[in-house]
Amino acid sequence: MLAAWRNWRDRRRVKKMGFTASQWESAVADWPVMSRYQGAERKALMALTFRFLARKSMVPGGGFAITDAMCLRVATMACVPILKLGIDWYNGWYTVILYEEAFIPNRAHRTADGVVHARGPLLAGEAWQNGPVILSWDAVCKSGGASNVVIHEMSHKLDMRYQGANGAPPLHQGMSPQQWHDTFSQAFSDLQEDYRRHRHMPVDAYALTGPGEFFAVCSEAFFESPDQ
Structure with missing residues (x-):
């Protein structure tokens, strides 16, 4: 019942926004990832994009x-990871804040040397638990x-x-949490070893910040450059 109501509400909001297929195509035309989405899959991504904008400010x-x-x-970039999952996977938060360039969080920040600074470092993006996603448009363009x-x-x-940004997201039905943990841990360990031995790294070294960042860095690499 609730799902049917949400679908009706989404359709109503999408119609009111009035976005067209040509507008969408123009907005994403120069993003190389789009070449992988054709036919019915491309139409599904467009529809999901419109629903994202119907639900998020x-x-x-x-x-x-x-x-x-x-x-x-x-919105299109945001919907690529959930194309096979559905819009409900982004339930529980409502806002995307878009800055022109990198932004400085207005909160205390502790550096590795233990010093507490009144404000944080420059960021290109940030996601809050049960809160907004904050992005730099300059970083989006890059x-x-x-x-x-x-x-x-x-x-x-x-x-x-599921239990915060710790590299252990909710899994598909039938997936083994133990297998996920073992595979994830081994990949994280391998990347640490590559770093220590100054070997080529398939993803950015920022992934070594912690399990949550490892998951996020691998995710962006997977969708932008899956071959590596």
Whole structure:
């Protein structure tokens, strides 16, 4: 009953927003990842993008002027990880805040040397538990290679659905939590060893910050550059 009501509400909101297929195509035309989505799958991604914008508010940070094209691009990137999962996997939060450039969180920050600073470092993206996703448009525009700030932060949101951003997201039915843990732990250990031995690393070294970042960095690399 609730699902049927949500679907009806989504359709109503999407119709009211009035986005067209041509608007969407124009907004994502130069994102190379889109070439992998054709036919029915491409139409499904577009529909999911519209539903994302029907459920989430895209608001400016620092007075930044946001266009419909920006909203469509960010929403499409956000929907790629849930294309086979569904929009409900992003339930429990409601807002995307978009800054023009990197932003500084207005909160205390402790550095590795133990010093507490009044404000944090410059960030390109951030995801809050039960709160908003915050993004830099400049970083969104620099997506490519193995990097995508939107997918990175949305991966944190998926991870947070089960006991926080710890690299142990909810699994598909039939998946073994033990197998996930063993495979994940071995991959994390292998990356640490690559770093120690100064070997080529298939993903950015930021993945070594912790299990949550390892999951998010691997996720953005998987969708942007799956071959590696």
